[in-house]
Amino acid sequence: MQERTAELTQSLQQLQNTQLQLIQSEKMSTLGQLIAGIGHEINNPIGFISGNCSHIEEYVKDLLRLVNLQHQKLPHPDPEIEELVEEIDLEYLVEDLPKILGSMEQGIGRLKDISLSLRTFARSDISSMVEFQIHEGIDSTLMLLKHQLKDQGERSVIEVVKQYGELPPITCYPGQLNQVFMNIIANAIDAFDDLYQNRSVEEIAAASPHTIMIATSIQHEQQTVTICIEDNALGMPPEVQARVFEPSFTTKPVGKGTGLGLAISYQIIIDKHNGQINCSSTSGQGTKFIITLATSVDRKKISAIALG
Ligand SMILES: Nc1ncnc2c1ncn2[C@@H]1O[C@H](COP(=O)(O)OP(=O)(O)OP(=O)(O)O)[C@@H](O)[C@H]1O
Ligand SMILES: [Mg+2]
Incomplete structure (x- = not known):
């Protein structure tokens, strides 16, 4: 009788362990799919932003070239223009804009890494x-x-x-x-x-x-x-x-x-x-x-x- 009880207790223990492991691996595989899904979903918008960012950089460079040239060719602009130049603090803007773009690109780079890591991590080839x-x-x-x-x-x-x-x-x-x-x-x-x-x-x-x-x-x-x-x-x-x-x-x-x-x-x-x-x-x-x-x-x- 005692032996039988010991056997049953052991079987119960084993069953509980198996159940725990099943729950855990099920949880992880659902989680894995979710993570892979997120990695995939954010990949498109990141690509979109990153693609546009390089165009913005080009456009900004062109615009700044235009402003510079205008400044050279027309050193004494109309007072209204001069006023606006002061108001928007053009000098600072010209200096800061490329920096902002640079840090945006860094941010996008990090997002790309994260998205890739999510997808690599969760590869659910179960x-x-x-x-x-x-x-x-x-x-x-x-x-x-x-x-x-x-x-x-x-x-x-x-x-x-x-x-x-x-x-x-x-x-x-x-x-x-x-x-x-x-x-x-x-x-x-x-x-x-x-x-x-x-x-x-x-x-x-x-x-x-x-x-x-x-x-x-x-x-x-x-x-x-x-x-x-x-x-x-x-x-x-x-x-x-x-x-x-x-x-x-x-x-x-x-x-x-x-x-x-x-x-x-x-x-x-x-x-x-x-x-x-x-x-x-x-x-x-x-x-x-x-x-x-x-x-x-x-x-x-x-x-x-x-x-x-
Ligand atoms: N690197 C480690 N340094 C010290 N103790 C460790 C280390 N790794 C594991 N342990 C010990 O082993 C135990 C079991 O680890 P295990 O990862 O299985 O469970 P847990 O971390 O306690 O919980 P869970 O991982 O399920 O959240 C830990 O509670 C800890 O006491
Ligand atoms: Mg642990």
Whole structure:
């Protein structure tokens, strides 16, 4: 009887875990489609503005040339014109206009980057594996997290150091891999935020600059690539490290963490990609995640795994 109860409890636990993961991946795929949709929708208006901006620049240049020429040829214009020149402060206008156009172009450039990142990040090729340049995935993830990496309140800026090797495109589910990068990097950012809890100003001032190191490399013989994401934040004690991939395991307050990020990531790397993911951490020093993926996969094997 006792045995039976234990079995049932275990099955229930497993069911609950599966349910959580299903909910989470469903949420992410809906979210992924939404993000891709937004990325796509804003792309047209951005193109429109950006296309017009280059015409405006031309027209403005032409008009300024005309004003200059007129000024040269007619150094003593009609008083009414002189009055207007004063009123609109022509000298300042001529100086400021190109600057304004320049900063508008910068803004458009940023919008283009964001739109591209949204689309790269959310590539929802859920049903089939495709070749994907994973550096693009990491970069789009970083772009979406950009404002969280900036200094916030008392927390200083988090610098991202990239050491990218020369990687071939990897056969994978891009949208899902990006989710993994997002989960790991977001956790590192949370860990830096936590550094500031219960610390004195002196301790904080003595803390080393915050860095997230992202290194990739290829192992030609094994035909694998490795992605290493390492932070120098809080690290974790061994008893936490042992449980990070467990569904619903979190050390964060209710509302901040669901404890699913790494459980989902584990499922994506191990089950969906037949890869490996490992975590090593030293309490008080930092945390390192290492992901290993095959450069190309036996599709039959993978789909059998994914279905199973
Ligand atoms: N870089 C890290 N530094 C320190 N602790 C970490 C780090 N990454 C993960 N952890 C620990 O592992 C736990 C589980 O992480 P996981 O991403 O699965 O869940 P979560 O971040 O708590 O919640 P969720 O990701 O669902 O919002 C975290 O609560 C934290 O204690
Ligand atoms: Mg997390």
